[in-house]
Each structure stands twice: as C-alpha cells, then as structure tokens.
Amino acid sequence: MKLYVKNMVCIRCKMVVKQQLKKLSLHYIIVELGEVEILETMSNAQLLEFKTLLLKHGLELLDDKKSILIEKIKKVIIELVHYSDEPAKVNFSDYLSEKLNHDYTYLANLFSEVVGINIEHYVIMHKIERVKELLVYDELSLTEISYKLHYSSVAHLSNQFKKITGLTPSHFKKFKENRQLGIVDP
Structure with a gap:
C-alpha cells in the first residue's frame, strides 16, 4: 500500500x-x-x-491527487537542490516533467494555484537555504557553492541571496559566526 x-x-x-x-x-x-x-x-x-x-x-x-502531485513536485525540488549532484546543464523544467510524467506547464500552473508561489521561486528559496547550510559548514568557498548549486556566477548567487535574505553571503556568514560566539557587532 x-x-x-x-x-x-x-x-x-x-x-x-x-x-x-x-x-x-x-x-x-x-x-x-x-x-x-x-x-x-x-x-x-x-x-x-x-x-x-x-x-x-x-x-x-x-x-487527493492534486495534493499528492504538489508534494511530489516539492520532493523532486528538495532532492535536486539538497541531495543531488546532477550535472549543471540539467534543464529543470524538462527534469521535473520527466520525473513526474506530466507536462511542465500543467505542473507549474497547478503548483502556483495550490501553493501560491511559482515553482521557480520555490526552487530559489531552497537553493538559498542550501547556500546558508553550506556557508555555515564553512567547507566550500562561495565560488565552489555557486558551482555546486549551478549558478551562472558568484555575482548571480550573491544577488539572489541578498534579495531573499536581505544580507550578502559574507554578512550572513559573519552574522552566524558572531551569534555562535555570543558576539554582537554594532
């Protein structure tokens, strides 16, 4: 079952x-x-x-079938962003359509209708969460993170990060380090 x-x-x-x-x-x-x-x-x-x-x-x-399909879309996105090392040249809409055996336009419209944001924004939010994790782990440089998450450049990643979080990646990293040490920067 x-x-x-x-x-x-x-x-x-x-x-x-x-x-x-x-x-x-x-x-x-x-x-x-x-x-x-x-x-x-x-x-x-x-x-x-x-x-x-x-x-x-x-x-x-x-x-219900629509809710199940929405969860499948989310699962594919989470697996791709957080747990996969898919090649950088993967066309996401084709990848999603192939994985779920549905037309991407149908998936995108259903997702937007039910979730209230579009698939692209959902992917971006998860990519930024992944960037935060990788910054906190401090094992990869921003260039390596940018490559790992298939950004076209470090500048593109930084701009998207700031747009979503309000901080640059370096300020986020410094802020996290200061919080862990109990230091508050003026």
Missing part, C-alpha cells in the same frame, strides 16, 4: 514516520521524502490512527 505524506522534507521526518508505523505494527518497504510504501493494507481505524500520529509531528497524510 502506497501513502503520501505532506511536510516530509528531511531525514528526521523519515525517522518519525518509521516510528509511527512501528507503533501500529505495520511494516514498511520504503520510506522516502513524501512517500511511504507498506506491506499491509491498512484498515480505516489504522489509517485514522496513523493520520493522528503524523499530525502530532507536523506531518499530514494526503489523499
């Missing part, structure tokens, strides 16, 4: 889902971002209890 879970975006979420399935004595085949496949068919009582358990952790079981 395949189930779709909203707000499942990280490894911790996967662990929570696995724990809740275990509580219900259900056996999973796969627990991925936004998707769960279990061996058994759930009774209505189990389904209701699983929904309740998930809600306690900020997760939601989906049952």
Whole structure:
C-alpha cells in the first residue's frame, strides 16, 4: 500500500514516520521524502490512527491527487537542490516533467494555484537555504557553492541571496559566526 505524506522534507521526518508505523505494527518497504510504501493494507481505524500520529509531528497524510502531485513536485525540488549532484546543464523544467510524467506547464500552473508561489521561486528559496547550510559548514568557498548549486556566477548567487535574505553571503556568514560566539557587532 502506497501513502503520501505532506511536510516530509528531511531525514528526521523519515525517522518519525518509521516510528509511527512501528507503533501500529505495520511494516514498511520504503520510506522516502513524501512517500511511504507498506506491506499491509491498512484498515480505516489504522489509517485514522496513523493520520493522528503524523499530525502530532507536523506531518499530514494526503489523499487527493492534486495534493499528492504538489508534494511530489516539492520532493523532486528538495532532492535536486539538497541531495543531488546532477550535472549543471540539467534543464529543470524538462527534469521535473520527466520525473513526474506530466507536462511542465500543467505542473507549474497547478503548483502556483495550490501553493501560491511559482515553482521557480520555490526552487530559489531552497537553493538559498542550501547556500546558508553550506556557508555555515564553512567547507566550500562561495565560488565552489555557486558551482555546486549551478549558478551562472558568484555575482548571480550573491544577488539572489541578498534579495531573499536581505544580507550578502559574507554578512550572513559573519552574522552566524558572531551569534555562535555570543558576539554582537554594532
């Protein structure tokens, strides 16, 4: 039985889902971002209890096709931005269409209608979150981060970062370092 879970975006979420399935004595085949496949068919009582358990952790079981497709779009974006080393020349609209077997225009219109922002903006927001993570880890230079996240240049990354966060990448990094040290810059 395949189930779709909203707000499942990280490894911790996967662990929570696995724990809740275990509580219900259900056996999973796969627990991925936004998707769960279990061996058994759930009774209505189990389904209701699983929904309740998930809600306690900020997760939601989906049952309508549009919501499921939106979560699949988000999953593809999150995997591509946060967990993938896809080649820099990937055309995102083609990649999304191929992964989800739908026309990109349909996916983009549905996403905008339901989520309230367009796919491009959602991708940018996740890329900036990834940039923040990489800046905090301090293992890569801004040039390396720019290349890793497929920006055309460091300037493009910096401009997008400032537009979204209000800070330049170097100010963000300095701000984070000062907060970790307990130092407040005047």
